Amino acid sequence: MLEPSLLVLASLAKSDRHGYAIMQDVEEFAGVRLGPGTLYGAITRLEERGWIKPLATDDRRVPYRLTAEGRKHLEEEMALLGRIAKAGLRRLKRA
């Protein structure tokens, strides 16, 4: 249910990764299988917004790094998700 862009940002928060490594990492930590089209759609949007940047490489596999703006955006989104999760759990306990 989580936005693919958010999953990619969360994956890059730990270390720089190329597309396939992001796919594997997201499946490992979130249990979500990102398809190649979905992954590259998210990478395109994130790069356009300046939240990730490609690193120079001779390899066909281009690694990406989270930018300061990207980190800030991820922190805001995670804080929001945390508030939603807290409120949801509180309401579930009451019900």
Added chain:
Amino acid sequence: MKKLLHVLIRFYPRSWRDRYEAELSALLDQSPPQPAHAFDLLKGALTMQIRRGNIALTPLAFGLAGAALTVAALSLIPRPFESRAVVSVRTTGNLAADTLIQSTLTSAELRRMVDEFHLYPGNSDPVEKLRDSISTAPLYRGGANAFELKVRDSDPVLARTLTRDLVARVIDGNIRRRMAEIEEEARRTGQPPAPLERKGQTVELMSPATLPTMPLGPNRAVSLGILAASFAESLQLGLIFVLLRRKAGYTPQQ
């Protein structure tokens, strides 16, 4: 499969491919190919075409996506197996051969088949379903009136069993009918009954029921028609989408 996935990258806009094609291609080389990836790439290509506002390619991408979804939907339709048998009908009476076969397929006879083989449990009208799965087609072999009897079922063995049973019922029904006619004539004329072979029609089995090994293919003309229609409709939808976005002042990202 891998080759198909690489071909699908070509549906992305050129400007996007200039930037990402090499790395997406490397990712496809590295990851195990899955059929779901084909749809994911098509969806991704369509999204990118729309985002980049390509007036020529967006409707085409819509059209291709519509056609791909239609192919997927058509492939999900279960295809039955069809067993065939050929019977010849030599007639000296006025009863046409097809009428002879059709007269065997009475609701009572089909009901007996349904009960005997426990067909279509849970179906509200199993007799009608059985009637729909039976078809006949005239053939002409060796000067005799020959008919092909065909029965369709999802189980090939059951299709053959039903075809065999149907042939037996057609032959038995014909003998019973002829006997009744002879007895009726004897009663009417007061003469002794005529020998069976001199009266009415003779139904003989020419080719026994086959065991189908492959399910029936989709009707090519109908499938192509549906595919063309879905492509055209999706193309129109794509064009309307692009025009509406342009009217709303959308600026494509290049």
